[in-house]
């Protein structure tokens with residue numbers, strides 16, 4: 102079984118939660134929120150949602166103080182990245198980040 | 204006909220239809236999700252269009268001296284993320300301290316807007332103020348989603364309950380006022396102005412509640428929601444309006460328009476107008492909401508909606524508003540000049 106013709110087993114997803122009222126991850130910010138998941142941790146439905154998000158031309162801007170998620174999928178040498186509003190992000194990706202002080 | 208009303212983009216449909224790893228049921232589910240997402244985007248856009256249309260069709264009447272306080276509702280998400288959650292009956296008397304705080308502070312904020320600015324709620328026409336509490340688990344944020352306020356409990360280590368900050372509550376509700384007045388966007392310079400208006404009115408509300416003049420004000424945003432790990436590391440706030448680049452801020456900001464870059468997070472670029480306001484307020488003295496706040500309020504509410512406004516244009520608007528409200532008052536004009544010059548505008 103393949104995922105969009107690519108080997109899914111070795112893929113990974115890096116997630117960074119940015120913005121919000123506290124301005125997570127901004128230039129000089131002392132707070133950030135990041136996480137990583139193997140692609141295999143996603144259900145088929147979530148993988149399809151991720152496909153759709155990564156294929157979006159212009160993601161909707163967030164509502165005021167809504168978090169943005171910078172999602173990067175790496176399969177082999179192929180890297181795709183997108184920034185989307187929290188309301189569009191699958192729960193498994195929202196839950197994989199951890200907030201930390203720098 | 205109606206089957207074509209909601210169009211899923213062709214590339215999405217094609218990708219889904221080619222994805223052999225998905226069962227027919229999942230593919231159908233994904234198509235439904237895609238449709239829902241599109242509708243969500245349309246709903247957001249529609250919300251903004253409705254706001255604009257409503258303002259055109261039913262101009263807000265001139266406010267009475269002290270408009271009535273609008274209805275205040277609180278709902279409990281019970282740590283889920285579905286909005287609005289379960290209504291809290293009589294939130295002002297609830298056994299839940301967060302519900303009581305949100306009810307009391309939201310009511311106080313409505314009084315602040317009514318007494319200081321003659322404004323009746325977010326839309327100027329008595330809109331019910333709805334808030335959701337206990338959103339998510341250990342959720343380190345609060346936000347305005349276009350129709351209501353939402354508060355997380357914080358994780359207890361970096362942040363405390365976000366509703367503990369009266370400036371936070373003022374900040375979120377002011378996003379609603381901005382949406383119904385100047386209608387600033389949320390990217391680039393307009394986004395920075397949008398964020399700044401929320402900080403400015405959130406801070407003025409905090410000062411109004413404490414009866415502080417500009418010298419007694421702390422000018423900090425988020426002081427009361429900083430958790431033990433953050434305070435142990437010397438962070439006293441999210442932002443310091445009087446010193447936006449300071450090391451005690453969790454998210455230091457730019458302090459001069461020359462530092463602005465396209466695409467900057469609005470929470471970062473808002474340092475420019477925040478510093479301009481604070482500098483002007485200190486130059487003018489007294490209570491921030493009594494004169495300078497009136498100028499800012501008029502700049503926010505007294506002109507046509509300006510979704511893509513640049514900071515220089517907003518500065519010019521405050522100068523115009525100042526001259527209209529306080530003609531011949533050299534102290535106001537001088538303070539405005541001092542404030543905007545400090546940040547290069």
Ligand SMILES: [Zn+2]
Nearest residue numbers: 165166398401
């Ligand atoms: Zn905000």
